[in-house]
Amino acid sequence: MSNAEQPEKIHLPKTSESETLKKIRHTTSHVMAMAVQKLFPKVLVTIGPWIENGFYYDFDSPDAFTDKDLKTIQREMIKIVNQKLPVVREEVTKAEAESRISALNEPYKLEILAGLQEPITLYHLGDKWWDLCAGPHLENTGDLNPKAFKLEAVAGAYWRGDETKAQLQRIYGTAWETPEQLAEYERRKEEAIRRDHRKIGKELGLFIFSELVGPGLPLWTPKGTILRSTLEEFLKKEQVQRGYLPVVTPHVGKVDLFKTSGHWQKYKDDLFPMMSSEGKEDFADKSPEELRQISRQRGIALDREISPDGDKVEKTTAELIEEITEYGGFALKAMNCPFHTQIYKSELRSYRDLPMRLAEFGTVYRYEKSGELGGLTRVRGFTQDDAHLFVTPEQLDSEFLDVVDLIFSVIKKLKLDSNFQVRLSFRDPEIKDKYIGTDEAWDKAEGAIRRAVEKLGIDHFLGIGEAAFYGPKLDFIVRDALDREWQLGTVQVDYNLPERFELEYIDEHSSRQRPVMIHRAPFGSLERLIGILIEEYAGDFPLWMAPVQMRLVPVAQDFIPFAKEVCAKLLMLGVRAEVDTSNERLGKMVRNAEKEKIPVVGIVGGKEVEDNTISIRTRIGGELGAISVDEVVKRMVDSIANFSDF
Numbered sequence: 001m002s003n004a005e006q007p008e009k010i011h012l013p014k015t016s017e018s019e020t021l022k023k024i025r026h027t028t029s030h031v032m033a034m035a036v037q038k039l040f041p042k043v044l045v046t047i048g049p050w051i052e053n054g055f056y057y058d059f060d061s062p063d064a065f066t067d068k069d070l071k072t073i074q075r076e077m078i079k080i081v082n083q084k085l086p087v088v089r090e091e092v093t094k095a096e097a098e099s100r101i102s103a104l105n106e107p108y109k110l111e112i113l114a115g116l117q118e119p120i121t122l123y124h125l126g127d128k129w130w131d132l133c134a135g136p137h138l139e140n141t142g143d144l145n146p147k148a149f150k151l152e153a154v155a156g157a158y159w160r161g162d163e164t165k166a167q168l169q170r171i172y173g174t175a176w177e178t179p180e181q182l183a184e185y186e187r188r189k190e191e192a193i194r195r196d197h198r199k200i201g202k203e204l205g206l207f208i209f210s211e212l213v214g215p216g217l218p219l220w221t222p223k224g225t226i227l228r229s230t231l232e233e234f235l236k237k238e239q240v241q242r243g244y245l246p247v248v249t250p251h252v253g254k255v256d257l258f259k260t261s262g263h264w265q266k267y268k269d270d271l272f273p274m275m276s277s278e279g280k281e282d283f284a285d286k287s288p289e290e291l292r293q294i295s296r297q298r299g300i301a302l303d304r305e306i307s308p309d310g311d312k313v314e315k316t317t318a319e320l321i322e323e324i325t326e327y328g329g330f331a332l333k334a335m336n337c338p339f340h341t342q343i344y345k346s347e348l349r350s351y352r353d354l355p356m357r358l359a360e361f362g363t364v365y366r367y368e369k370s371g372e373l374g375g376l377t378r379v380r381g382f383t384q385d386d387a388h389l390f391v392t393p394e395q396l397d398s399e400f401l402d403v404v405d406l407i408f409s410v411i412k413k414l415k416l417d418s419n420f421q422v423r424l425s426f427r428d429p430e431i432k433d434k435y436i437g438t439d440e441a442w443d444k445a446e447g448a449i450r451r452a453v454e455k456l457g458i459d460h461f462l463g464i465g466e467a468a469f470y471g472p473k474l475d476f477i478v479r480d481a482l483d484r485e486w487q488l489g490t491v492q493v494d495y496n497l498p499e500r501f502e503l504e505y506i507d508e509h510s511s512r513q514r515p516v517m518i519h520r521a522p523f524g525s526l527e528r529l530i531g532i533l534i535e536e537y538a539g540d541f542p543l544w545m546a547p548v549q550m551r552l553v554p555v556a557q558d559f560i561p562f563a564k565e566v567c568a569k570l571l572m573l574g575v576r577a578e579v580d581t582s583n584e585r586l587g588k589m590v591r592n593a594e595k596e597k598i599p600v601v602g603i604v605g606g607k608e609v610e611d612n613t614i615s616i617r618t619r620i621g622g623e624l625g626a627i628s629v630d631e632v633v634k635r636m637v638d639s640i641a642n643f644s645d646f
Contacts, residue, residue, distance in 0.1 A: 010184040012176075012483065014052040019136070020177060022050055027087060027138045028077075028149050028175040029055040034129035035076035036171070039069075045131065046108040046159060046168060053185070054174030058157050060108065061169055070151045070171070077149070084142030085126035089135065091119040097132065108159070148182045149175035161371075188482050195481070197534035198375040204539055204596065206530075206547070207376070216373040216380030218527060223547040226576065228383075228526060230545055232361055234413070235385055235522060238406060244359040244387055249339035251363065252330050256301065260500055261338040262436050264331075266469050272332040272365045272380070283321045291320045300324065332365040336386040337519055341501045344390050344515075349505040354515060355395050359387035361526070376531030377486075383526040389518040390503070396516050400452050400491065403520045407476055407489040410522040413643050414533065415542065416478045416488070422458050424449055425466030425473040435469050441495035446472045448493045470496040471519070480536045488529065492519040540619060543599045544640045550577040551598045552614070553589045555605040563604045566614065566629055575636045590617075600646050602632065620645045 015021050029048040036043055036059060048057035059065075092100075094113065097120040101109045109132055113120070116132070123137055124130040138144065151173045159165040176182045193199075201207050206224035213219060220228060236246070258264035264271070283291065292302055300323050303312040315323075333339065340358045349356065363383050372378055391399045411417045426446050427435050435442070449472055453460050467473060471494035477487050494517040497503075504512045523529045533541070543549055550570060552563040563579045570577035580589050586603070593601045602614040613626040624646075627635075639646050 010180060012053075012181060012185055012188070015050045015054075016052060021175075023136045023138045024144065024149075024177065025050040025055040025175045026133075026136060027141065028144060028173065029057050030087075030123060030125060030129070030131060030133070030137070031077050031080050031141055031144070032073065032151070032171065032173060033057050033059075033131065034080055034125055035073050037129065039072060039076055044106055044108055047112070048131070054152070054172060056170050056172045058159070058168040058170050060159075060166060065154045065169055065171065067154075070154065073171070074151050077151075078146045080125070081141045081144045081146045083126070084140055085128065086124075086140050087137045088124040088126075089137075090122045090124060090130075092122060094118050094120055096120075097122065101132075144175070145177070145179065147179040148177060149173060150182060150186075161369075192482055192535070195535040195538045196375075197377075197531040200534050200539040201376070201531075204547075206534075214380070215370055216368055216378070218376060218379060218381075224530075226547040227530060227541070227545065230547075231523070231526065231529070232385075234544075235410065236359075236361075238409065239357075239359050239387070242357070242402060242406060243355075244357040247340065247343055247358045247360050249333070249336060249343075249360060249362055251333060251365075253333055253339065255331050257338050257342075258331060258334075261335075261341075261497060262469060262500065263335060263338065267334060270366055270368075271334050272367045283324060286321075288317050291317055291324070294324060295320050333362075334364050334366050336360055336362040336364065336384060337388055337497065337517075338501075340386075340388040341497060341503060341517075344388075345501060345503055349390070349515075351392055351505055351507050351513075354505060355389050355391040355399050357387060357389045359385075361385055376527040376534075379525075379527050382528065385521050385523040385526060387520045389520065390498075390505075390515040391518060392505070392507075392513070393516055396448050396493070396518070397451060399518060400448055400493065401455065403491045403518060404452060404456065404458075404474065406520075407491065407522045410489065411476065411478065416480075416536065419479040421477045421479075421485075422453065422460040423463045423466065423473075423475040423477055424453065424460055425463045425468075425475050427467040427472065428465035431465070434465075435467065437470065437496035437499070441499075442472070445493035445495055449474050468492055468494075468519075470494050471517075478532075480532060481538075482535070486528070486532050488524050488532075489522040490520070490524060493517075494519060539597045541597070541599070542643065543645055544643050546576070546597070546599050548576055548578055548596070548598050549640065550575060550600040550602060550636060551593045551596075552577065552579045552602045552604055553586065553593065554579070554581075555586050555603065557583055559604045559606070559609055562609045563602075566602070566604075566632075569629070569633055570636060573633065573637050575633075575640065577636075594619075600636070616646070618646050 013021060015025055029050065033045050033048055037045065040061060042062055044060040046058040046060065048055065094116070097113055098110065101113060112132055120132065121134055122130050123133040123135060125141060151171060153172045155170045155172065157168045157170040159168055174182070174185060176185065204223065205221050206227060207218045207220050209215070209218060255264060295302055300320070302315060304315050304319070305312050343358060344356060361383050363381060365381050368378055368380050389399055411420060427442055452474070466475070471492050473490050473492040475487050476489035477485050479485055498514045498517050503515055505515055507513045552567055554560045554563045560579065560581055567577045567579050582589060590601060599619050601617050603617070604614060608614055608626060611626065612629050614629060614632050615626050616624040616632065618624060635646055
């Protein structure tokens with residue numbers, strides 16, 4: 001089929017990108033809720049919002065919904081659509097809404113109502129059903145295409161996301177403008193299942209999760225560790241060529257460090273629970289002096305500020321006990337940047353020392369909620385390819401451009417450059433309490449990013465409100481084989497942390513000045529990157545990245561020694577090669593290699609031994625025939641070095 005004959009790719013927008021889809025999905029969620037309550041009168045409704053690929057509704061039901069129930073509900077939804085019920089918006093007072101909800105005996109709606117301000121809006125499906133809602137909706141249920149929506153699954157959910165509250169049932173669904181969009185969505189879902197990194201990772205033996213270790217904490221097997229190490233070494237090599245200096249920092253730090261940076265105040269709830277299992281009762285009999293001594297040992301301040309001018313007062317016994325038992329003075333690090341500031345600050349720097357580029361593959365920890373964890377793409381312990389550059393204001397533009405060039409190079413070599421976007425993630429000036437620092441500092445930082453994208457001519461879009469709390473970002477967002485968006489690399493300009501940590505350098509006039517800080521991570525999270533790459537390649541990693549790059553398959557045991565000799569040559573040159581000594585049938589050994597997604601398979605038989613050749617077959621090129629051992633070795637080494645196929 002020629003390019004002209006290729007079918008046009010069906011675009012599947014997110015709900016947030018389409019006002020029409022937002023109305024369709026919101027209306028479909030109401031139709032579903034109406035169908036559920038008609039079929040199951042004892043069911044209570046809670047909330048039913050749209051989400052990026054569809055919608056859901058949470059229900060309090062005495063009985064669990066089954067797959068059969070979903071089919072029944074969907075049939076009832078089609079009936080409601082075909083009734084062509086008008087969707088009517090009504091404004092009422094809070095008192096009127098309370099009266100109507102009470103008459104329906106819907107306690108969850110009453111609780112929702114309590115948090116709303118007038119005017120209260122209701123949406124009716126004809127005169128048959130209504131719910132509290134802000135909209136938007138279609139004008140009629142008949143505007144929905146009954147062949148363009150589908151109920152997908154049932155999951156558990158807690159009311160208000162609080163595990164101490166009622167256990168609910170969440171029904172997920174999707175809805176589109178056309179049946180063709182639904183079909184494409186279903187196709188991509190099936191393809192996503194085939195490419196699921198959790199499934200492929202298990203099949204290839206790359207990583208595991210253990211309930212005994214804890215959720216969101218992956219354990220890397222030897223093969224998975226080779227994959228990680230390959231990616232790390234690839235980036236480290238790029239960094240060395242650009243003048244980066246390696247550093248290592250601890251996994252824990254005093255809470256005061258994170259308070260100074262501002263991370264504690266902003267992300268306290270996202271940090272891992274502190275490393276203290278003590279309760280308040282354990283300190284009830286301690287004297288004030290003993291409590292002060294414990295506080296000093298754990299890095300807890302004995303005073304607290306009572307005015308903006310910095311006036312302090314000694315903490316009470318109760319306050320000290322509260323802080324001791326809350327976090328013990330130390331936290332698992334959730335970011336590397338505060339630690340790197342301390343390495344910079346360990347001695348007074350000269351302008352001649354700058355730029356200083358400190359790089360670390362540092363494991364950090366975030367207390368992600370259990371419902372948000374997702375294989376490798378959302379974990380609680382992950383490795384960031386962090387670097388922090390300390391530069392003079394005059395060096396800022398050139399260093400920023402070099403970082404962008406590095407990220408471009410990385411994306412290209414990972415073969416993720418065919419479809420990516422660049423987002424200017426700036427602050428929302430209307431929500432100033434979300435950020436630290438002066439308007440002047442933010443204007444300078446955002447200006448540096450604008451100058452960079454203009455000079456490079458990068459296609460970009462603006463993301464207001466997407467900035468980090470300390471500075472704006474340039475985010476690199478890639479689209480994978482399933483057209484899903486993932487943020488990988490990021491580079492950030494920061495005038496604020498140098499100020500908060502009082503970082504300085506001596507300029508050419510012997511004056512003390514503040515450096516500017518650039519935060520940079522081409523990969524972002526190494527775990528997430530690997531999850532993305534597994535799904536992008538469906539486990540068929542490029543030759544340079546594959547944990548096992550070549551497997552030699554002797555057709556009989558007599559040829560194992562020759563295969564091992566060749567393997568030894570390859571290993572000496574850094575090629576990850578191995579010999580299959582299983583003595584299985586040739587066909588099975590080849591199939592096993594294919595199943596394990598090994599890029600190059602070399603078959604060794606009598607003729608190959610006699611001619612000093614190897615019969616090569618590759619994942620990309622198929623059967624390549626007999627090639628001399630020296631040529632095979634050379635091509636393997638060259639292909640890996642050049643990030644190319646055999």
